[in-house]
Amino acid sequence: MHLCQVAPYVTYPPQMGGDHRTHGLVKEFPAAGDTVVRYCQGGSPAMYKSLDLRRNVRIADGYDEYRHLHPLHEVVKSPMLLGYPNLLAGRALSLANDGLPGMLDDADVVLAREPWQTPYVLDAVDDSTPVVFSSHNVEMERFGDIDQPLFEDRVERRVAALERRSVEGSDLVVCTSERDARVYRETYDPGGPVIVVPNGTYESDIREHRPHSSAARGCRRSHGIPANATVCVFMGSNYEPNAEAAHAVVDIADRMRDTTPPVHFLILGGVGNALSGRDLPANVTVTGYVEDGFEAHLDAADVALNPMLSGGGTNIKLIDFFARSLPVVSTPFGARGIDAADGAELVVAGLDAFPDTIASLASDPERCRDIGRAARLLAAEEYTWEAGSRALHERIIEDFGPF
Missing domain, CATH: 3.40.50.2000 (Glycogen Phosphorylase B;)
Structure with missing residues (x-):
């Protein structure tokens, strides 16, 4: 299997909780003989601070991270400094996506992180390519708890629309907890099964x-x-x-x-x-x-x-x-x-x-x-990333394989 993972920014080496989940979910795939390439939409603060401006990073045999460092990707993330979600990530991808279309064409399966990029991925892939939506939070709840200085109602509506599209359009949804999975089932009409791979440690x-x-x-x-x-x-x-x-x-x-x-x-x-x-x-x-x-x-x-x-x-x-x-x-x-x-x-x-x-x-x-x-x-x-990664791998093979 060749898996393409799409992430909103540089992930490796993991610094924050979301990075660990992004890396942890696919950590064991290469050990099973599969390949993983991760497309990162722009950089991360830790990367720029350390001046690590590499475009391609080999993490392990069969596991690579490609970093598309483009000013547009950094600009559209700036509202996040004020507590807003990454609402413009998908639109930025439609304008600057160096290498991503080819990665999606080559993939047997695409794993997209969070709802900010997933709608773009759903529109870009061939109908025969399964898309797995990796949820880190129920975003409509997360940003419903956070006050934005401006356009609060419009932001919440946009978050809900992106999350609905991601849940209902994907072939498999991966949540962090049974509670999140239940919220998705009760709120949306998932396009595929909703499973739980909990957060973990190494x-x-x-x-x-x-x-x-x-x-x-x-x-x-x-x-x-x-x-x-x-x-x-x-x-x-x-x-x-x-x-x-x-x-x-x-x-x-x-x-x-x-x-x-x-x-x-x-x-x-x-x-x-x-x-x-x-x-x-x-x-x-x-x-x-x-x-x-x-x-x-x-x-x-x-x-x-x-x-x-x-x-x-x-x-x-x-x-x-x-x-x-x-x-x-x-x-x-x-x-x-x-x-x-x-x-x-x-x-x-x-x-x-x-x-x-x-x-x-x-x-x-x-x-x-x-x-x-x-x-x-x-x-x-x-609660280990290794066990969660193996469980996700088995589920993808079961639902969409053999590859």
């Missing part, structure tokens, strides 16, 4: 927590964290629901600034930019994006926080915490779509109860270890 990242490693101790020292402090970690990209959660973490930290023994809060990733200009309590450290030492920061933590209140899909960060054997305190919304039991693989609490819940865990290291161990086992058994 098998190589599943490991025991290492709080006493020299790297973890060094991380604590570098941030001036007291040796007897309980360290809570939150991480995320600079995306509005993550920003909302980061502000909630700061509020929680403020309530716990005088706790004895102390509690310290690490906020990792680009979401830290959303806190710029806010006065932070002394027990909060904002690191920004961490590449070197990322694992050390997670090992330096005792508890992971997932105080999400909005957004779509399921939280990849939650599974990443599970994979590192960290006990997680999550809001009910943050735990949506994940088959984890409160009190077993995580602790579910409302935001108001986070300080008491953190204090309770801090006083019971054995409980923390038990929850972290159960979470790691759940991630290994149910």
Whole structure:
């Protein structure tokens, strides 16, 4: 099988949750003897920051990423900085699509990410070529929760129209959770089956927590964290629901600034930019994006926080915490779509109860270890990209093969 994957921007190496899903879904296809070529519509901030302006990237034998770096693709993404969806991606492809038509003609199957590009793909492919729509969120819900400064009603109508076209026109729809799949079935008339491939983590990242490693101790020292402090970690990209959660973490930290023994809060990733200009309590450290030492920061933590209140899909960060054997305190919304039991693989609490819940865990290291161990086992058994990729591969062969 030759699969063409269409993505809205550079994906490899993965930086954000959406990148990991885009890569993770096809990661195992080459191992099955198939080939994957990914067309990326424009670049990513991480790529430009690192000056990695390569057009063709070989990821593995039989797995390549082609980057169409064109000013138009970057311009049409600019409204996303104000919280708008990538509504103009499809129209930009109709004007600038270097190499994509040939890739679609050569493909046995096309896998399109999100509804922004999928309608273009549906119009461009031959009727005999199956199109798989890879949903990362129910976008009409996600952007219904986010206020845009202008044209809010028009934006919501356009999002709904693009999502309807993608769901109803595709031959197979892949969702992150059973809930998202149910919403699609109830809201639209899918053109093909709707299946679930959950978000996950990489098998190589599943490991025991290492709080006493020299790297973890060094991380604590570098941030001036007291040796007897309980360290809570939150991480995320600079995306509005993550920003909302980061502000909630700061509020929680403020309530716990005088706790004895102390509690310290690490906020990792680009979401830290959303806190710029806010006065932070002394027990909060904002690191920004961490590449070197990322694992050390997670090992330096005792508890992971997932105080999400909005957004779509399921939280990849939650599974990443599970994979590192960290006990997680999550809001009910943050735990949506994940088959984890409160009190077993995580602790579910409302935001108001986070300080008491953190204090309770801090006083019971054995409980923390038990929850972290159960979470790691759940991630290994149910939530790896490798297992999800193999399941998607089998389903495509079953529905559309042999190739």
